[in-house]
Amino acid sequence: MxxxxxxxxxxxxxxxxxxxxxxxxxxxxxxxxxxxxxxxxxxxxxxxxxxxxxxxxxxFPGTSTVLLPIWQKTLGICDAPTDIQEQRNQVVALLTATGAISNSYFINFAKQLGYTLTIIEYGGIISGIYRCGDSVGTCQDYSYEFDVTFVVHGTNDYTILQNTFAAILPPYVRIYYISDINS
The missing domain is CATH 1.10.286 (GTP Cyclohydrolase I; Chain A, domain 1)
Structure with missing residues (x-):
């Protein structure tokens, strides 16, 4: 082409x-x-x-073939998919990533990689439920972290998504992946 x-x-x-x-x-x-x-x-x-x-x-990484390994090495992509178009999509997604921590950002980022994603967030300590003086912390206090579940729709193999997100997610986010093949 x-x-x-x-x-x-x-x-x-x-x-x-x-x-x-x-x-x-x-x-x-x-x-x-x-x-x-x-x-x-x-x-x-x-x-x-x-x-x-x-x-x-x-x-241009969206159409590259010969220089694609150089693009991947530059971006630090180690576990590249086998399909050439998926490799291109991964490189383009990482190059165009603006860096955000909103649900819509990660949903759109996953869409660039070819995945449909739903995000389930879990809340932490909520004002109005706990009162001052309540004992909420322990020796293993994880209040500095928060947990998120990514529901990947339509596929069982989401290793490309996991590898790509591992490079861009902040370290204080704990991610769980669930596959939803029926949707």
Whole structure:
């Protein structure tokens, strides 16, 4: 999938022969040595042309193939999915992540990775329920953490989502994953 139009091998060979001077010392017929040399060079020119036309596709991670491992290494992606499009989606999602801690942010981030997500939050100490002087803390006080359950709809395999979220979630969030295949 390239945006630019590239030249074919025979067009390069003809172009090279057109650059040669005219005369008996420069035969351009099919059996001549100069024609064979032009044909040989034209393969290299065609390869360079194809690669240069694909450069635009390669620098954008949503269409990259050859440079995709470099994008992944740059972003610190270790456990990449096997499907090339899922790898591209993961790279694009991480590059466009703005960083937030709202439900809608994580739902939209999961959607970029190809997952449908519902978030269940668990509350901590709520004003009005507890009164001053109540004993609410223990030696293992986890009030600095909060728990969230991600319900992943439609699939049992959400390892890409787990690996990607592990890199961007704050350390004080404890995540539980549940698969809901029926929805």
């Amino acid at each position: 390239t945006i630019l139009q590239n030249y074919k091998q025979n067009e390069y060979a003809q172009g090279l022969k057109n650059l040669l001077p005219t005369g008996f010392a420069w035969p351009k017929d099919e059996a001549s040595l100069l024609n064979q040399i032009a044909q040989g060079f034209s393969y290299a020119f065609q390869d360079m042309d194809i690669l240069s036309c694909e450069t635009i596709d390669e620098v």
